[in-house]
Amino acid sequence: MNLKILILPGDGIGVEVTSAAVEVLHAMAKKFGHTLELSEGLIGGIAIHKTGTPLPKETLDKALAANATIMGAVGLPEFDNSAPNLRPEKGLLDIRAALKVFANLRPVRTYPELIESSPLKNHVIEGTDMIIVRELTAGLYYGRPRGIENDRGFNTMSYTRAEIEQVAHVAFKLARNRRRKVTSVDKSNVLEVSQLWRKVVTELAGQYSDVKLEHMFVDNAAMQMVLRPTQFDVILTENTFGDILSDIGGILAGSIGMLPSASLGANTSGVTQGIYEPVHGSAPDIAGQNKANPFGAISSVAAMLEYTFGLLPEANAVNDAVGKVLASGRVTADLKPKGAPATTGQVGKAVSEAL
């Protein structure tokens, strides 16, 4: 199979983890006899520096022409006080919107090998295996009006029935192949937008009578995720709540560097376009030091093989290789290895060899 993929390393550690992920991609292609048609593009702070905009048209055109996009991270402290449309993050938000990837899948699991890497008690996190389905192209991130006027800042959290339904379908379908439970997270005791969210999700659940639906307020959900994470199978939530809750997932998994993500749109013409990126950010404090954890980026490659290309054995092979390297203890410093920490490059190489 020919895999047409755009690589967007972006800023900070995005560059290092993406290069490890691409190395693994090459090893996978070689092993399974696939051809890679890779292109590279600019996004984020580096794109602002080189082209004056966080998402150059050329990048967007390449993304639209590719089957999938692998992203590193965006964000640099020097843009902290820049205008809204000249921030690295705006490039990410714009590419998500342009590719219409409304469903962001963020699996969170506790690997037995990493149980000591989490600050939480072993018996609490043992067996954690959930997937957060975060709505990605609406809500506070995109709602209008927005702005700062006369010393008042404002944003709008807005959802239409259609926007809620399309992401809820993804959550219910995923649950069918898992433990058949969806926890819809909202703030319907306060927010009207959440009241509509809850109503629409409840109505939709009628089409999935084999899946159990429960509702939870977001403040309680944050607490439950660290109190009893094993109660969750699929968490369905809106954009901002999903952003916040998925970082808690990093604590359950041992390090935020472990978490992959898949941002998916509708399946048109038989291919699900997707953006695949680790959940972590650009971590400017450790950028360029070859010590960032590339597992989130590498697992995102596995997600891409599964969701965009339907290559399940290939995806499993990558995940198995990750498992082997985890078991070998050759991991980066964030995972608190017993021996000397491995570098980003060494982990990428080890996973490729394990393949």
Ligand code: IPM
């Ligand atoms: C994430 C990140 C992004 C988000 C930032 C970089 C815009 O935090 O993917 O979780 O908020 O969506």
Ligand code: MG
């Ligand atoms: Mg985030």
